[in-house]
Amino acid sequence: MSKPEKHVFVCAQNRGPGHPRGSCMQSGCAPVFEEFLFELQRRNLTDKIAITNTGCLGPCGTGPNVLVYPEGVMYGRVGKEDVAAIFDQHLVGDAPVARLLVPAEVWG
Numbered sequence: 001m002s003k004p005e006k007h008v009f010v011c012a013q014n015r016g017p018g019h020p021r022g023s024c025m026q027s028g029c030a031p032v033f034e035e036f037l038f039e040l041q042r043r044n045l046t047d048k049i050a051i052t053n054t055g056c057l058g059p060c061g062t063g064p065n066v067l068v069y070p071e072g073v074m075y076g077r078v079g080k081e082d083v084a085a086i087f088d089q090h091l092v093g094d095a096p097v098a099r100l101l102v103p104a105e106v107w108g
């Protein structure tokens with residue numbers, strides 16, 4: 001297996017309804033993760049990009065959160081409909097999607 005050029009972590013933490021911190025599962029991360037996997041296969045990029053679901057990334061209030069390395073770019077409030085733009089602009093084009101970045105005071 002070759003080292004991926006980019007690694008996408010999709011928070012899949014679940015704390016259940018009513019938890020004071022909330023969680024990305026409660027804010028809708030499951031279809032976002034599925035869409036990342038779908039687009040990865042559709043674009044035939046499995047040798048260049050890795051997609052991993054993960055536990056809490058920290059800023060739970062801005063979920064669903066997605067973290068991309070090696071840049072360390074954090075996206076927040078990501079919807080299924082945003083995944084194509086993250087592929088086109090960032091994962092392939094190397095330019096982070098500005099409208100989805102979490103605020104600098106959250107991840108700066």
Ligand code: FES
Nearest residue numbers: 011024056057060
């Ligand atoms: S639950 Fe997703 S960042 Fe904390």
